[in-house]
Amino acid sequence: MSATQHALRLGERTFSPGEVAIMAIVNRTTDSFYDGGVTFAFDAAIKAIETAVTAGADIIDIGGVRAGPGPEVTIAEEIDRTVPLIAAVRAAHPTVVLSVDTWRADVAREAIAAGADLINDTWAGTDPGLVKVAAETGAGLVCSHTGGLEPRTIAGKVHYDDVVVDVIEQTSGAAERAAEAGVRRDGLLIDPTHDFGKATVHSLELTRRLDELVATGWPVLVALSRKDFVGETLDLPVAERLSGTLAATAISVWHGARVVRAHDVAATRQVVDMVASIKGDRPPAAPVRSI
Template sequence: MGLRLGARTVADTDLLVMAIVNRTPDSFYDGGETFGLQAAIDKATRAVDEGADIVDIGGVKAGPGEEVTVQMEIDRVGPVVVALRERHPAIVISVDTYRADVAREVIALGCDLVNEAWGGADPQIASVVAETGAALVCSHAGGLPPRTDPDRPQYDDVVADVINTCTSLADKAVAAGVRRDGILIDPCHDFGKNTFHSLEITRRLDELVATGWPVLVALSNKDFVGESLDVGLYDRLPGTLAATVYSAMKGAQVFRAHNVVETRQALDMVSVIRGDRPPKNARRAL
């Protein structure tokens, strides 16, 4: 179907790193390290220098926590969008939000992609994206309301449920006027799922790819990685990279990541092995 994000046309062989910048005081991974405006701007800028193709800016913690109003969310993410757009006019800027009112404001400020991770919880979000010509992530959260944790989720076939939900949302988005080449689907590992569900989705990721919609995966330091290896939050990078490479080989194209340098190198190695690009500096025995 092709994919166009902002000014960038994405080739079928491209593997894109989506860097995470959370302007929240209570993120599960960074614990508020980039809650300050300048810290968030600096991290976003550094992510571009480290090889990120997309910078994803969030203003609300995914899980339960303090209430964040629409205006608070705009005030958190908006200035980062503006600063990053000024410094890097060509970079793809994403905002992680499930609210149509937030999406409208940040797109006006320079956001190219709305990363909606709660299964279309706000039914107006597709219309807002359609009006502006931006791009949209259509996701699977198992029917959970935003910012809630799953409690013993059950599926007859989790992959079938993901495919049905994501493709239905994508089709509705197209019907609402969203560009067909501006839609990605995300199975949302851990959202509305236990570890066995997330592993099953990863194993069968090629079935999502076979739908024809470009696939985004958010694997970085997730609980399913930690539980699979029985390691703590800050020891999950090797497992994350293994899942990243596996997902790339299964056909995923966009990888949301905390660790930009390591993820970029892992994906570049996949590209070289596949023959999509030459080695950067081949000298051995030549």
């Protein structure tokens, strides 16, 4: 039986059941897998955020460390890359939801003090201090699944008896424990974390069966944008993975995903709105045909 979906409250925004939020990706890294560092410079990051907000982003997710292997980024450097940017965006956009993409509690605490509303932990609670930070500050928290991987590593050959069952058990369990520790229930999300600790077949199955994660009642975030499972499925490089990403996005939103993390905000916004209208959750924006 499916659990009831509840409102998701992040910062000044409340997202009702059936309302899908677009989370724009802005990385202050020199080695992003997607753009190689186009938004590393502070001014470039600010410009990208302005563009994303104009295109319909509800959440801005700011990161300072590449997810995959690469040069070490210290805690101090990660703070320097993310916190001043968060502060600047908060001053310019008082009501936009700001997320910090980090697995480190020290970074999260500084980011929240600067104006972040959400901790996007893509490394499945490697630092248990993140739960304490979220509980003490009232910030939201993303509970993810990595199959036991350490941060910034890539899995070798991966096996699951049932990847969806494993993801549900791990993420729902983490969310429940976080709530028991004092994190707001209406600020918790779960993320199947496509590609992290998974082969392409696992990411495809998670997309196909995403409704099972949604049935837990926890709001589901999906981070699909131009990932390797799209590239391997279609045999395409990063620059040519938008269509595949949008197809996976449409399926995920149809199944009930509540937050979609995206590089291509305008295109993603159109897909999300179209699916919402087909589902009956959003009226057409300009209906004139045969009226």
